[in-house]
Amino acid sequence: MKVPFTWKPTGWYMIGWSPEFPTGQARPLRYFGEDLVAYRDDHGDLHVLQAHCRHLGAHLGHGGKVNGDCIECPFHGWGWGPDGRNRYIPYQDRPNRAAQLRVWPVREQYDCVFLWHHPDGEPPRWEMPDIFTSFPQFDTDPANYYSPYPEFSRRAEREPVHPQIVAENGPDSVHFQYVHRATVRPVVLDWRIVDREWRFLTGWPDARSDDPDKMALRIHSHMFGLGGAISAFEGSSNHRLIFAVTPVDDTCSNMFYSIWWPRVPGDDGDVPPDDVRARVEKEFLISVWDDLDIWRYQEYIEHPTHATVDARAYVELRRWATQFYEVPPTGDAATAR
Incomplete structure (x- = not known):
């Protein structure tokens, strides 16, 4: 469908239902032309981040593991927190503090899951x-x-x-x-x-x-x-x-x-x-x-x-x-x- 406006309007958008995001699992998503990863951490909180690890680009939703409140890259084990920052690199003593994944705000409401989208990544x-x-x-x-x-x-x-x-x-x-x-x-x-x-x-x-x-x-x-x-x-x-x-x-x-x-x-x-x-x-x-x-x-x-x-x-x-x-x-x- 051709329309005279963008397919990336600002607002809240549904991405699924809460039971589809079980604790301890990572799930790949694609919305607004972006690859995303959703994961529910060990505390039960749901997070959605930019999907590709800033190290060498592996997709965190395909084989990524949940570790505490982090999502761990399946390629080299880099851990990313819900704030999008690199929390740890398992084979060195400190993380890459400059590395950052985009965070997509999420709200759960009566088993429905909503994602906030702004084309420039601004908060809700x-x-x-x-x-x-x-x-x-x-x-x-x-x-x-x-x-x-x-x-x-x-x-x-x-x-x-x-x-x-x-x-x-x-x-x-x-x-x-x-x-x-x-x-x-x-x-x-x-x-x-x-x-x-x-x-x-x-x-x-x-x-x-x-x-x-x-x-x-x-x-x-x-x-x-x-x-x-x-x-x-x-x-x-x-x-x-x-x-x-x-x-x-x-x-x-x-x-x-x-x-x-x-x-x-x-x-x-x-x-x-x-x-x-x-x-x-x-x-x-x-x-x-x-x-x-x-x-x-x-x-x-x-x-x-x-x-x-x-x-x-x-x-x-x-x-x-x-x-x-x-x-x-x-x-x-x-x-x-």
């Missing part, structure tokens, strides 16, 4: 919002929901979709009728910009009522930048979800989807009951990637012809998105204008 400018406390009008106790991973989580890898294309679904309620085969057309009830977030409220009219303002379902969503959105459902369904998209390089992204489903009263088990799993699968998990059939082949129209009903929200969302682009486009993106 805002914090990742909390999917529970961001919606205090609803139940904010995570213990009252089933854990999203693995039963209620899905991933799509290396899809040719830029994060802004996903964000532009925010003000678009009409597509539900055509893409998701909705029998009732939802409406955008409200949208506003709060600090770095684009917040919007979508309503699903009650088909059993003659009152057009009566909603069977409301979806409260907060985009936390271009990395995705957290949402709380109110009405016929009362769950939470995250839909996140993270660039791999200048051509494709990985996508992540997780649902926090309310527990059946009295059930404190780790695995949801079969009937709950079947409902969530049928109503939400099967259709989550419907949009991909559009996005994979979509051309980005820089100056679209809008319908009257959607023009203002689309224009404002694209204006809001510009704050996350701090470097110019490269490669195909640079020629897309």
Whole structure:
């Protein structure tokens, strides 16, 4: 997908789920065109660093060992701390104090793992919002929901979709009728910009009522930048979800989807009951990637012809998105204008 902006926007981006990063193991990752290594140290803390050892360039995620809070190079045993500095060289009495790996700030939230990206490596400018406390009008106790991973989580890898294309679904309620085969057309009830977030409220009219303002379902969503959105459902369904998209390089992204489903009263088990799993699968998990059939082949129209009903929200969302682009486009993106 050619777009007139960079694939390296600033913000928080999901890179996986906490159980995928067990204690004492190193894992290779690739995001934003960079090779990374993730490891959970012996204290249980997760770290993400630049992947290649500054000695002779070995990839720390392929054969690297965790030693205390360090990741140890598989080539010559150099140890790198969570601050990115060389802590030890096993065959000499002192480290190379000038050697430094880039550190990528990480946050874990209810088994979801988020990475802070800034093209120049600057520290986080805002914090990742909390999917529970961001919606205090609803139940904010995570213990009252089933854990999203693995039963209620899905991933799509290396899809040719830029994060802004996903964000532009925010003000678009009409597509539900055509893409998701909705029998009732939802409406955008409200949208506003709060600090770095684009917040919007979508309503699903009650088909059993003659009152057009009566909603069977409301979806409260907060985009936390271009990395995705957290949402709380109110009405016929009362769950939470995250839909996140993270660039791999200048051509494709990985996508992540997780649902926090309310527990059946009295059930404190780790695995949801079969009937709950079947409902969530049928109503939400099967259709989550419907949009991909559009996005994979979509051309980005820089100056679209809008319908009257959607023009203002689309224009404002694209204006809001510009704050996350701090470097110019490269490669195909640079020629897309």
